[in-house]
Amino acid sequence: MTTQPDHHGHELVPRPERTPAAVRVALAPLAPHRLSEMEQHKEQALGAALQDGKLGHLQYWLTYWQAQVEIERRPGLRSRYxxxxxxxxxxTGSDAPEFRAARAELRAVESEARQAVSA
Incomplete structure (x- = not known):
């Protein structure tokens, strides 16, 4: 794992390397309740990759979970999320202005997390 600066406060764990095992180890103390979700998502990505012969499914899976760890490990980002x-x-519904604003904030947090792990 490498330590990267956090622009939103301290980090709870170092940013993991880009490997499935490292991402899983980083997620475990932050959000242990999400480990089964991560494994299920990995099985789906593996199945899709085997079915169509494209590794992109696994690359997407890893990037998604790296971003989830990034959100969980940075308290400021996690609070916003x-x-x-x-x-x-x-x-009350997807037409409400509050809903649209909150969805935009979710996308912004996810985008910031993806950019951080892609840098």
Whole structure:
């Protein structure tokens, strides 16, 4: 694992290397309840890759979970994500301005996390 600067506060764990094992090890102390989701998603990606012969499914899976770890390991980013997720879940429908604003914030947090792990 490598330590990268966090622009939103301290980091809970170092940023993991880009390997499935390293990402899993980093996720375990941060969000152990998501490990089964990660494994299920990996099995789906592996099945899709075997079915169509494209590694892109596995690359997407790894990038997605690296970004999820990035969100979980940075308290400021995690707070923004949780607040936006809560706002999405508490709105009355997808036409509500609050819903659209919260979805935009979720996308912004996810984008920031993907950019951080791609740098």
């Amino acid at each position: 949780q607040a936006a997720l809560g706002a999405v879940q508490s709105t």
